[in-house]
Amino acid sequence: MEGHSGWGTLVDGWRKGPWTAQEDEILIEHVNQHGEGRWNSISKLTGLRRSGKSCRLRWVNYLRPDLKRGKITPHEENIILELHALWGNRWSTIARSLPGRTDNEIKNYWRTHFKKSKPSKNIERARARFLRQQQEQHKLKEEQRQEEQQQADMRGMMMTQVEEAALAPQEMQEMAYMYPLTSMLQWGGGSCSVSDGSSEEEVWGSLWNLDDIHDDLDGACRGGLTLQDQVLTFY
DNA sequence: AAATTGTCCAACCGCAGGTCC
DNA sequence: AGGACCTGCGGTTGGACAATT
Structure with missing residues (x-):
């Protein structure tokens, strides 16, 4: 009909x-x-x-009267990039961090601007560098950890579970070091923003590998926590 | 000037999850 | 418990317009 x-x-x-x-x-x-x-x-x-x-x-x-008209600003674009790296195609979740923008708008913007484009040479270089740094840091920390473990064993000290739990904040600090995105985030008034992200490399350098924490954040995200809440759990 | 390509935007569709009866 | 209905989300399509060839 x-x-x-x-x-x-x-x-x-x-x-x-x-x-x-x-x-x-x-x-x-x-x-x-x-x-x-x-x-x-x-x-x-x-x-x-x-x-x-x-x-x-x-x-x-x-x-809706609170809709923001006009083009996506570079600042908003950076936020979209960051949050997409964090959450993937959860447009409505991303939209909540961009007052006045709709999920449809952000989705459309992403598709026309980023979907097809492959990372530029600069971005790939930044990614490679970031991965290298990450591996080196990880190796260094692992060596330190083993050394400390050996010393502890030598002294015959047995750590209680309570003491182990007390190490958690230190591990969180290490994670924050490994995933610098979170340190780029600045907070205020219930909405989030990011550093100005002036250079493409700078932004992407912090974005690559966020997939690693993506799964961890996934659960918290579904649980209705804000991005701020989630990031703060790392500190 | 015409054809092609890219961008923007509005709208629809199918599906999943939640709620109600 | 489970089926019907409602709501929200993500994917997709198509038209209008602009830029480029």
């Missing part, structure tokens, strides 16, 4: 396609009066021949 009704198309009684100014007005009026939610009942209450899904999408992506 498909037909035409002015602009857009009628499918099974539902209008599809571009929204008209009149439809927008009706939707805004409804949300102002009743608030967001109950999208499926909107058609019954207002006479709009739009599905609940369509109404929600229109409101969230276009009509």
